[in-house]
Amino acid sequence: MTDTFNPDLLAGKVAFVAGASSGINLRVAQRYAAAGAKVMVISRSEDKIAAAARTITDAGHDAIGMACDVRDYAKVVEAFAHCRDQFGEIDIVLSGAAGNFLAPAIGMSANAFKTVIDIDLLGTFNVLHASFQHLRKPGASLVSITAGQAVRPMMYQVHACAAKAGVNQITKCLAMEWGPAGIRVNAVSPGPIGDTEGMARLAPNDDYAKASKARIPLRDWGTKDDIGDACLWLASDAARYVSGAIINVDGGSELGDAGGDALTVPER
Numbered sequence: 532m533t534d535t536f537n538p539d540l541l542a543g544k545v546a547f548v549a550g551a552s553s554g555i556n557l558r559v560a561q562r563y564a565a566a567g568a569k570v571m572v573i574s575r576s577e578d579k580i581a582a583a584a585r586t587i588t589d590a591g592h593d594a595i596g597m598a599c600d601v602r603d604y605a606k607v608v609e610a611f612a613h614c615r616d617q618f619g620e621i622d623i624v625l626s627g628a629a630g631n632f633l634a635p636a637i638g639m640s641a642n643a644f645k646t647v648i649d650i651d652l653l654g655t656f657n658v659l660h661a662s663f664q665h666l667r668k669p670g671a672s673l674v675s676i677t678a679g680q681a682v683r684p685m686m687y688q689v690h691a692c693a694a695k696a697g698v699n700q701i702t703k704c705l706a707m708e709w710g711p712a713g714i715r716v717n718a719v720s721p722g723p724i725g726d727t728e729g730m731a732r733l734a735p736n737d738d739y740a741k742a743s744k745a746r747i748p749l750r751d752w753g754t755k756d757d758i759g760d761a762c763l764w765l766a767s768d769a770a771r772y773v774s775g776a777i778i779n780v781d782g783g784s785e786l787g788d789a790g791g792d793a794l795t796v797p798e799r
């Protein structure tokens with residue numbers, strides 16, 4: 532947690548975080564709670580989401596967890612109604628549920644492709660759409676977690692690239708449609724983040740991780756706190772005029788490959 536962290540930044544606010552049983556999204560939920568928000572977390576697994584909510588309540592903050600598959604619109608509607616009943620109007624929504632695996636397109640079944648589209652893309656639509664009637668308006672902040680693959684194609688990632696490209700467009704379309712109601716809609720695009728399921732799947736060994744870091748302008752992977760800080764800022768009034776933005780928190784990764792035959796900087 533950064534030294535400048537303000538424990539009252541989100542005091543009195545209510546946050547709903549989808550896909551929060553682990554990894555980046557759980558860290559974001561913990562961040563919101565530590566900044567004073569009451570937080571509802573959802574994911575598919577009853578046990579995992581209960582444990583995730585406990586990490587927040589054990590730290591002395593308010594949280595509830597509910598098992599909910601973001602592919603099931605009726606269940607998502609139920610989850611938002613429960614959050615509203617328990618905590619009141621919702622100020623902050625984080626849509627981050629995702630599934631991923633490396634697979635060549637030709638070896639991927641139509642159902643494998645559809646599964647990732649359904650979790651990442653349809654799931655994001657379901658979460659943001661179902662949130663609308665429960666949002667505090669004006670003032671609500673919606674954030675989706677996207678990825679650099681939305682704009683930079685990657686081999687063996689046709690499903691995730693297509694899904695996250697759609698998440699970027701959902702972000703921009705809803706920012707236009709819901710801006711007049713005073714709702715801000717943005718996305719955070721993490722680069723490779725250490726100690727996550729995502730990178731365990733995409734970079735399964737040390738050699739790959741080392742090569743990956745050598746191509747990033749800032750020469751390292753990010754941390755879950757880096758994403759937590761960006762999401763905290765977007766949820767706060769400090770970002771009151773930010774909408775329709777895709778915020779890269781990626782060490783410069785999206786700019787391209789900054790490795791290979793690195794330039795030797797001439798001495799002056």
Ligand code: HXC
Binds near residue numbers: 634641647
């Ligand atoms: C090829 C695969 C596969 C693999 C599953 N499938 N894994 N195909 N290679 N490695 C196929 C199955 O054979 C099946 O197709 C279809 O996908 C659905 O599989 P299920 O296991 O029934 O799906 P489900 O139980 O819904 O699980 C979803 C999942 C799973 C995505 C497959 O891995 C999961 O639950 N993931 C959640 C955690 C996760 O992925 N975290 C990382 C997110 S990070 P058939 O045809 O056989 O029926 C992330 C990274 C970085 O997104 C960002 C990049 C964009």
Ligand code: NAP
Binds near residue numbers: 549555574601602679
């Ligand atoms: P993670 O720990 O696997 O997080 C994914 C979460 O989504 C889990 O809590 C999982 O919980 C939940 N989930 C999966 N399918 C769901 C469904 N159908 N309904 C509801 N919840 C579901 O992975 P992560 O690496 O931290 O990734 C988090 C987010 O960051 C994702 O959006 C990912 O695309 C994005 N991202 C990650 C990286 C990275 O470097 N890790 C880079 C770019 C973008 P259950 O299993 O309990 O359902």
